[in-house]
Amino acid sequence: MKAAVWTGKDKIEVRELPIPEIGVEEALIRVCAAGVCATDYHIISGQLAIGRPPNVQGHEICGRIEKINSSRKDLSVGQRCVIATSIGCGKCAYCREGKQYLCKDSSEIGFYPHNGGYAEYVKVPVSCIVPIPDEVSDLAGSILESVVCPAESLMRVGIPFGSTVLVTGAGAAALGYIAVAKALGAGKIISLVRREEKARLVLRFGADEAVDSSKVGNVEEEILSRTGGEGADVVIETTGAPAIISACPFYCKKGGRIVQYGIPADGDTVTVPVKRLVTGEIAVYGTVGNTKAWYPLIEMIKSGRLNVEKMVTHTFRIEEIDRAFDLYRNHDKSLIKAVILFDGEQGK
Numbered sequence: 569m570k571a572a573v574w575t576g577k578d579k580i581e582v583r584e585l586p587i588p589e590i591g592v593e594e595a596l597i598r599v600c601a602a603g604v605c606a607t608d609y610h611i612i613s614g615q616l617a618i619g620r621p622p623n624v625q626g627h628e629i630c631g632r633i634e635k636i637n638s639s640r641k642d643l644s645v646g647q648r649c650v651i652a653t654s655i656g657c658g659k660c661a662y663c664r665e666g667k668q669y670l671c672k673d674s675s676e677i678g679f680y681p682h683n684g685g686y687a688e689y690v691k692v693p694v695s696c697i698v699p700i701p702d703e704v705s706d707l708a709g710s711i712l713e714s715v716v717c718p719a720e721s722l723m724r725v726g727i728p729f730g731s732t733v734l735v736t737g738a739g740a741a742a743l744g745y746i747a748v749a750k751a752l753g754a755g756k757i758i759s760l761v762r763r764e765e766k767a768r769l770v771l772r773f774g775a776d777e778a779v780d781s782s783k784v785g786n787v788e789e790e791i792l793s794r795t796g797g798e799g800a801d802v803v804i805e806t807t808g809a810p811a812i813i814s815a816c817p818f819y820c821k822k823g824g825r826i827v828q829y830g831i832p833a834d835g836d837t838v839t840v841p842v843k844r845l846v847t848g849e850i851a852v853y854g855t856v857g858n859t860k861a862w863y864p865l866i867e868m869i870k871s872g873r874l875n876v877e878k879m880v881t882h883t884f885r886i887e888e889i890d891r892a893f894d895l896y897r898n899h900d901k902s903l904i905k906a907v908i909l910f911d912g913e914q915g916k
Contacts, residue, residue: 603628
């Protein structure tokens with residue numbers, strides 16, 4: 569099978585690898601489409617120290633079951649599915665709570681030592697398989713993982729009906745947060761961005777207002793003016809930029825909540841305004857898991873309440889995967905999500 573192998577810093581090689589053999593309670597998935605995640609680029613380029621080469625990355629996977637060795641009655645050969653990639657020990661308190669991503673022995677398909685979806689086939693535990701209906705296309709399925717984490721965090725934190733939500737950034741995660749927050753009943757969604765074209769983008773994806781920090785003298789005053797002088801009920805930080813992380817408590821109302829999704833680069837220092845958090849009784853939630861949101865998110869897509877496919881801006885064949893990473897290297901302004909297509913589909 570063809571697979572894109574991470575072989576060293578900023579190096580990807582398309583190689584022929586053996587098709588994986590499956591064991592008990594495992595399945596072989598024929599990959600139809602795999603989303604290209606910024607995290608993979610940050611790992612491959614050396615910005616995040618996670619795993620080591622050689623390895624096949626790719627944790628946003630949509631495919632069909634090719635072989636299966638399991639007692640699960642809801643799965644069969646030929647069935648379309650997406651992959652919930654977190655793997656835990658299955659025994660600890662976190663795993664028993666459905667939070668295997670917090671397990672001390674946790675791992676993830678697409679991160680060393682597990683090969684991922686940048687290949688024609690991938691082996692997965694059957695516990696990771698989530699069936700999808702015809703209403704969820706391969707393109708939507710291939711990037712569902714990038715939306716399911718935002719969805720899970722908002723299900724956990726809660727979006728009070730009619731509340732004001734502030735989202736920082738305009739990347740794929742930010743757009744996912746905007747779409748899910750709106751579907752969950754947010755009253756007003758404000759996006760904090762840095763360029764005019766990003767302001768237009770977030771408005772197109774459902775934000776009610778956009779604050780372009782490059783055109784505003786005092787961002788905090790601007791946000792307070794748009795929130796009745798109080799700040800947002802929920803602030804969602806997706807950029808990982810230290811200065812923005814430090815500022816978020818001042819964009820949040822007293823008694824409000826901050827969802828921290830963006831991860832600073834290794835070596836970055838973030839100043840935390842503890843006094844503001846304490847005196848304002850502001851809760852901060854880190855978010856990394858997605859276990860509970862897969863089926864609700866699929867139902868939102870099936871019902872038409874959520875359209876994630878429109879986030880796909882670029883598609884490539886597996887042989888062209890380095891072109892997908894070039895979009896990140898070159899900070900391509902047109903990129904939202906890139907997808908690797910299999911089954912002979914043509915890239916564009």
